Amino acid sequence: MEAAAEATRRESEEFPMELQAKALEVLSSNDNTAMETLFSHLYSPEHQHQHRSQALTFLQCCKRHHPDLLFIKLFFLLRSTPLPETRANAARALLFLKPAHLWPTLKPIAQAHLQAHLLTFLSQEPSIHVLRLASLLLAETLAAAFQARQPPTSHLLDFLLSSLASDTDNLRREVAALVLAKLPHDARFVLSDAFREKPGAVKALHESFLSSLASSNPDVQVASFAAAVALVGLFAEPALFHELLRAIMVGVFTLLHGFEATYFRSAFTELVNLVSREPLLLKPYMNDMVLDVLQIAESDALSRETHRLAFELVVAMTEVKEYEHVFVNLPITTARRLLSVPMKMVHGGGADLESEGEKVGDVYGFGMKCLKKLCVALGASKAVPAACEVLRLHLDGAEWKMRHAGITMLSVLAEEFSDELVLTDNFLVEVVTKVLKTIQDSHVQVRLAAFKFMQTPTNFVQVVQILYHNRLVHAFCMALDHDQDHKVKEQAASALLFFLKNTLPESLTLNKSVDTVMSKLLPLLQGKESAKQRSIALSILNVVAQRCHEVVHKYCVIFLPTLLEACNDKNSEIKEEAARGIRIFAEFGTPQLKPFVNRILSELSVLLNHSNQSLPENAKAHDIAVSALGRICEVHRECIDGSKMVPAWLSFLPxxxxxxxxxxxxxxxxxxxxxxxxxxxxxxxxxxxxxxxxxxxxxxxxxxxxxxxxxxxxxxxxxxxxxxxxxxxxxxxxxxxxxxxxxxxxxxxxxxxxxxxxxxxx
Known part of the structure; x- marks a missing residue:
């Protein structure tokens, strides 16, 4: 990036006369030593930045003041030097100089010679490495010519057609396909129009693609994939497109089973591009393509990476409006198979992939993305019944990873189709039973997933909370009491807090749940497992106390010492919740608070003084402490010196x-x-x-x-x-x-x- 910025800056500069003279001397000389040294400084990793910088300056000076000579010199080296490395470096230098920038500076005769020389070179060069570089060079040169409204020459069209049709020269076939594949988008239209105007060219090109896609040479096959996708608009006639697509799909499976994965990856990426770019052409074939993808994604003989790559095509389909009807009209069995594939990707949160060197987050994230996009694309009428069947199989699975994936799918379904799930016959009762079972699952990851699901802000979870609050509170409290894993306890406490915040205020009092909850809180508050677990527990205490005033009277003496101790905690969230708890206990005027008033004032004074001078994260704790002081001034005036405390409270406002x-x-x-x-x-x-x-x-x-x-x-x-x-x-x-x-x-x-x-x- 630094070199590119430096080169751009130098293009706008005037170069010294001495350097211009040196450039003219080197470019006019029959001795190639200076140019080979220049290439060495530019492309050899051993040379220092200073040498590379000097070489860039010299090259930019040549481009600025002697573009014709530079092209002649570079093309001479490209065509005539016996060393493949030097020819490759000449091609790199030409690409670095950007044909699109240099083309307008060349005289018409130089432009004509350039195209002719390139075509001749491509016909004769024996090194595939050099040819691949030169194919990009020709593609960029053609794009520059087309942008200058110079139509493709008959010689160019004949070269491309004859090269693609060659049954004996795989190098020429690959190079011609690479040129077509690497053309910029606008240039493809220009070239397509030229082929249409040339008698017999479209049919010949079509036959060449069919042959190249069936080639036994994988490099030719892959290059032909990209070329066919680039010019697919030429074959919009149904009969032509049908044959071409069939050849593409056969080629995909040939590459999948016959060669290393990189060939299949390149070819399938082009197929994904085709699905995204040409929805109208592909629309009639989408059902078959979905089945083809499933055949790949369900194969146990193929790698996870291949499964994922195949499913990229499904993701691409879900993002194209023209394919909406495809998913909605799929048979229920196909929809079920589609949903089962990403379920494998989310098994256990991807923990099993670590040993295989795959990126866990990427695989799991992709699986979640697929689940969500498929559910939306299938629509409620198709996704809900298909997903419910998949869900049941996973929640009852013998392997923990299946049960974990089941909870994950349930979260996605609840997010997308809450109302439909609630209205599905017997589904609510069945799911609640299974979720309560997973809360007590033998594997910690499943228990964690179940508690996290109970904290998703969806209508489905809210209905579950309203209808089954007794069973839920009991399950949460059991986990707080008996679960040995600290993370699970934390998630159980978090789920309980979410439940309390999102259910009716009277639900606790209507059902005694209050005493059950309170009996589990004190061990959590006194435990030292994690700061987060001690903050959630305080939040639960505050929610319960705010809603059930009798809790304040009944448990004031038990919980106040813990709240006062927490006011001195290092964790800002704990200090906030502790101060809020004191404010709530003070607000309801319980007589049991009176013996603690002086100690409360002492602790609040420390908190207020420290928070005022401390870090920004303590600012909220400061405000809550002011609020607690205010409630004491209002409700417990007889226990304090109001003439001092009330003005002190006022001094902290607003x-x-x-x-x-x-x-x-x-x-x-x-x-x-x-x-x-x-x-x-x-x-x-x-x-x-x-x-x-x-x-x-x-x-x-x-x-x-x-x-x-x-x-x-x-x-x-x-x-x-x-x-x-x-x-x-x-x-x-x-x-x-x-x-x-x-x-x-x-x-x-x-x-x-x-x-x-x-x-x-x-």
Whole structure:
């Protein structure tokens, strides 16, 4: 990339006269030593960057000032030098100089000579390595000529046709096919038109492709695949296309079973390209092509890589609108076979592929991609019944990888077809039974997958939670109690939290589940397995306590010490949930909290001081601690010195990091101002300016930090306070502490309040 950037920069530069003279001397000389040295500096890995840079500069100078001579010299070397390595390097140099850039600078006679020399060279060159480089050179040269509106010459067409038709010279056949395959998209149209205008050319080309695709030489076969796909528009007539496609498919299977995998990979990639580019031509053949792909993908004799490559064609089909009807109209047996293939790819999350050197994430990810795209392409009416059969086989499989894949498929189905699954006869009951069974599976990966499935945000999972909450809570709690794997425990706790957040608030109280859940939480909170498991457990405690107020009364003494200890944890999430738990316990005014108030204040003080000066990840914990302090000030005023604690709480407002707590605290501030809370206002209303500043900042932040109702209250209270300040200013009665500069302060607050009225509305 550095060399390319440097070359581009040098093209726009003027080169020194000495270098121009040296270039002219080298290009005009019959001695090729200097050019061979130049090639060595350019393409030999042993040479240093400095030599390569100097060689690039010299080559760019030749291109800029002596393009005709450079072409003559390079083509002379390409055609006449006895060393194949030098001929290959000459071809590389010509490709590096970009024929498309140089073509317009050449005189017409030079252009004509260039094409003629190239064709002659391609007919005579014995080295396939050099020929493959030169074929790309001819393709780029033709593209440049066609772009300059120069039509293909009869000599060129005859060369391509005769080369492709050669039964004895595989080199010529491969080179001609490579030239056609490497033509840019626009150039293919120009050449196709030229073939159409030449009598008998299309038929001859068609017969040549049929022969080349059946060649015993795999290099010829693969090159012919690419060439046939490049010019497939020439054979749109049904009879011609039918024969060509049949030859392509026969060639695919020949390469698959007769040669090394790289040949099949190259050929099949071209078939995938054909499916994507020519949907209208291929539409009538798609059913047969699906069956052909299945034949490859289901073969145990072939590698996983080959299975995946074959299924790339199915993925390409799902992405083309014209093939929609193909999948919808497939027989149910074929749909079931299609879905079974990617299921093998997601077995066990791909863990079994590690020993084979394959990239686990790639295989598993591709399998998931196939499952999702197939489900969408098949549509609910075909995908659901076909997938349900595959799902049952996998969930009941003897091998753990099958059961794991079954849960994976269930996740995909629930994401795409939740409503259809719920309405499928007996499916819901059957699946719940199987999922509950997999939650207790003997293999850890299956248990993990089951708990992860129960956290997918789909209608299907929500219906399961509503209808089977008792069985689910029991299963989650059993895992928390008995499972020996820490990751499974973490996922079970996470699934329980997801369940609690997404079911009806009264579901726990209507069913005692509460005591069952609470009995499992304390060991989790006291355990040291993982910070994540100690955060999820706190979140569960907070959700249960928020919904079931009797939990606060019943379990306050048991859980408060743990919450207070967690306030000092290094993990920011744990500190956040601990502080939120204290706020919830304080909010419901349980008498059992009173003995802990002083310790709570001490812990909150540490958390507030540290969070203020600490890392950004502690910002939310700071806001939640402020909220907990606020609830104590509101609900447990008799246990504290309100004249100190309430102003201290006010000093931390407004809150902007945790938006849930911000809305709660700003609502509380409005309520306290409305009732003219003495501790809040302070002696002689000395805290009033701070209150007004907080109100103005709340208005400035908008509905992110306050509910619509709170915003309305803030505006009303602010206008009321402004009127009082105006009265105080008029009567020279100011809050204590504002005797000096009071008019200025009042004026600024009044001005800001009027602005806030326009911003915040009425």
């Amino acid at each position: 809150l902007t990091n945790d938006l849930i707590e911000a809305k709660l605290m700003h609502e509380q501030l409005c309520l306290m101002v409305s009732r003219l809370d003495k501790d809040l206002l302070g002696s002689d209303n000395q805290n009033l300016p701070k209150i007004m500043v907080v109100f103005l900042e709340i208005i400035d932040k908008g509905d992110k930090v306050a509910t619509a109702q709170t915003m309305k209250q803030v505006n009303n209270l602010l206008r009321l306070l402004v009127r009082n300040i105006r009265r105080w200013v008029a009567t020279s009665v100011l809050p204590r502490g504002e005797e000096h500069g009071g008019d200025e302060v009042a004026g600024e607050v009044v001005k800001a309040a009027e602005v806030s009225k326009r911003k915040g509305g009425q």
